[in-house]
Each structure stands twice: as C-alpha cells, then as structure tokens.
Amino acid sequence: MASYASASFMLVLLLQLWSCSEALPGGHPVDPTCPPEWASAAGTTSNYGEPSCQPPAPHIPVALFPYDVDPMQFALNLEYTEAEFFLHAAYGVGLDEIAPKLALGGPPPVGARKANLDEVTWRIIAEFGLQEVGHVRAIQRTVGGIPRPLIDLSAHNFARIMDEAFGYHLNPSFDPYINTLNFLLASYVVPYLGLNGYVGTNPIINGYETKKLLAGLLGVEAGQDAVFRGLLFERRGEAVPQYGNITVTEFTDRVSALRNRLGRCGVKDEGLTVPRELGAEGAICTNVLSAGRDSLSYARTPAELLRILYLTGDEHVPGGFYPEGANGRIARILKLLWVGTVSLSVPACEPRGLSSELLAGSLGFSVISADNFPRVVDTAFEYTEPSLRPQHQQLQLPARLLLSYMIPYLGINSYVWRIARRSGLLHDTKQKKGQQHLRLA
Numbered sequence: 001m002a003s004y005a006s007a008s009f010m011l012v013l014l015l016q017l018w019s020c021s022e023a024l025p026g027g028h029p030v031d032p033t034c035p036p037e038w039a040s041a042a043g044t045t046s047n048y049g050e051p052s053c054q055p056p057a058p059h060i061p062v063a064l065f066p067y068d069v070d071p072m073q074f075a076l077n078l079e080y081t082e083a084e085f086f087l088h089a090a091y092g093v094g095l096d097e098i099a100p101k102l103a104l105g106g107p108p109p110v111g112a113r114k115a116n117l118d119e120v121t122w123r124i125i126a127e128f129g130l131q132e133v134g135h136v137r138a139i140q141r142t143v144g145g146i147p148r149p150l151i152d153l154s155a156h157n158f159a160r161i162m163d164e165a166f167g168y169h170l171n172p173s174f175d176p177y178i179n180t181l182n183f184l185l186a187s188y189v190v191p192y193l194g195l196n197g198y199v200g201t202n203p204i205i206n207g208y209e210t211k212k213l214l215a216g217l218l219g220v221e222a223g224q225d226a227v228f229r230g231l232l233f234e235r236r237g238e239a240v241p242q243y244g245n246i247t248v249t250e251f252t253d254r255v256s257a258l259r260n261r262l263g264r265c266g267v268k269d270e271g272l273t274v275p276r277e278l279g280a281e282g283a284i285c286t287n288v289l290s291a292g293r294d295s296l297s298y299a300r301t302p303a304e305l306l307r308i309l310y311l312t313g314d315e316h317v318p319g320g321f322y323p324e325g326a327n328g329r330i331a332r333i334l335k336l337l338w339v340g341t342v343s344l345s346v347p348a349c350e351p352r353g354l355s356s357e358l359l360a361g362s363l364g365f366s367v368i369s370a371d372n373f374p375r376v377v378d379t380a381f382e383y384t385e386p387s388l389r390p391q392h393q394q395l396q397l398p399a400r401l402l403l404s405y406m407i408p409y410l411g412i413n414s415y416v417w418r419i420a421r422r423s424g425l426l427h428d429t430k431q432k433k434g435q436q437h438l439r440l441a
C-alpha cells in the first residue's frame, strides 16, 4: 500500500515537473518559467569529462578523513528538517513519499503540512524542498547516513519559538502554514542555522570530497537564506496580519535575538536592519544578509546549533525541533552526557573537531553518573556486541573511565583533563546511591 502511494505520488510529481502547468496554487494553466524546450544555454556540446573541465588535483589526495564524518553527518539533522519543512509546505508530503529510502528508517516528522502559499513562494519552496532531497542524498553518499530524527514541525512548535522570541504569548498563536508571510518568517528560522553550521564545520574537515560537498551545500544553503531574507526585506515595513503593529522587521529582529540568546556565544545573528555601526563597513543600516566583521558569515558549532534548535539553550537537553534529540554521534553523545542538574558553564563557541567539542561539552556538563557511563561508552564506540564492552567494574569508576576510555577516544591529551581537575575546575563530590559524581567547581 505504501509503495503504491509512493509510486502514485512520484507519478503526480513527475507530471507536475514535466508539464509545469498543473496543480500550481492559483490554477495557472501555463507556466511561463518553463522553457518550451531544452534551453540553448544549457544544451552545450561541452564534454564535462574533458581535463580542462576538471578541478585541479587536490594537494592532499585524501577524499575523506575519519574525522570528517561526524560533523557532516550532524548536518543531516538540519537537512532532514529543511527537506521535510519545505516538501510538506509545497507538496503536502515529505521524504517518505518522495525519497523514502533517504529517511533511513527514522520516524516521520510531526505536524508538517501543506502551506497556503502564493504562486511565486510556492515555486521557491518547492524548488528548495527538492534541493534538500539532493542535499540529504549527497551527504549520505559521501560520509554515510544517520536516520532521520523525530522532527517537530508543528504549528505549535513554531508558535512556541515566536512566543519565546517576543517574550509573551502571541495572540493568536503563530501558524507558519496559514499564509505566505508567516511561512517566510518561519523559514527565516532554519536555513540560516544550516549556513552557520557549514561555516563552522569548514575548518575542521580536510578530505577533498568532504570539502567539495560542504562548499556545494554551503552555497545553496546561503542562497536559500538570502532568498528568504530578500523577500522579507521587501516587506520589512509591513505589519504582520493578526499582530497589530508588529512588523516583519521586528519579527526577524526578535528571532535573531532569540537565537543569539539560546546560542550563548554572543552576536552571530542579525535581523533585516541593524544600527548603522553594525552594518557593512559601519556605513549602512540595511542588513539583507547577516554577517560579521568584514562581512563574513558567522560560524556556529553543533553545540550552539543544538542549544537553539532544542530551544532549551542546552545542547544536552532535547526539545524544540527535536523532541527526542538530534541524531548522529555528536548529538547523541552530548545528550547522553547530561543527567540533569546544572547547566553549561563553558559553552563551545569556536569551530573545532569532535574532540574539542566534546571536551567543552564534558567540562560543561555538571554530573556524570556511573549508571550513565555504559551508554556513553556504547555510543561513543558504537559497541553493538556486549563482548566488546569494557568490563562492568571499570564503569564503577567514572573518573578513571574518563581518563582511560573517553579521553583516548576523544583524542584529547589526558593532561588537559588532569589540569582541569587540579586547577579546581572539576572535582569529585559525593557518593550517592552508589553513583560517583564529578561536579564543576
């Protein structure tokens, strides 16, 4: 039944794409943007295999380094999210109908639905949604895949984001699917974070295939964000219907401020207008593209992104878009390292490898219980066979385990950890119900 539905949808989709004439919102019978035949500009006789068409040989002839895998797989969380959000908004269905194998068995998203969009916006969102399918496929092909996480794309979740952004309950509750402007405002939330993530990932990957992948993803992600911001900038002075005098500009300002607040790493996000001194070269208030000094894009680490996407301000505490947590080794370990008391005190703000990311996370999380360690170790090493697990008695000594298992895995010189403890940053605290705890001083 599922495969029949899937095949039917693909047939409809193909017919739509071929004819470019039916089922467009507004019932436009002819699509003026579809060329009548293969455009002459695209139909060249060039042979793409010619040496002159190929990039020069890489200086380091390694396609993929092992440490490239985790950060690129982490990006799949955002790509899945964008794919489901845009595809559902445009077509009313998501990856499960369009490319079911790419979900890798992950659960379907919650609350995503077809949006009430004008024709131009529908076209843009449909294109972006299909682009995201390619992004998911390209990452899976290059570094391997992770299952789609549970993604909450419900109107309720977006309403919560906007309520958080404004600091009070918007009445009526914000609904991204109700009209074009609301959908554009909701779309302001996600691709920008993908862009930040890729800029942050760039310095910590080295394989030439991984770099090619990241550059290709970053280019389109930045383009998508620019389209959303450009469309919103055109309407910056408009009052958002149902919300009195609140303008598009204020919505974007509030969302950007919220992301800065949750990210806990200073200003890496700006609305559509800024004080002149923060604009490009300190000379303009217009801020169609969000960028920092020298007009370079801001970078965010996976931990920062999770703080924002979870809406908790804590990369160890799932929520928001990912009620059960994001997938991939980075997110899973960060989640497992939390047992529920004190919040982070050492936020990870600079791009760095998984090792340092997790060190920062480790210093940041406050309590490690012996009970929690087997799961942490299993996740870190991806043990599937019980016989491969460390002996249980070793798990009764969290501090020793940190030095003997976690630290070598993380690639961190154990002196770092010892220094952290000797300097008083960490110390053993108490025995409680058979658990030994480490606590931030």
Ligand SMILES: [Fe+2]
Pocket: 079, 082, 131, 132, 135, 194, 221
């Ligand atoms: Fe994407």
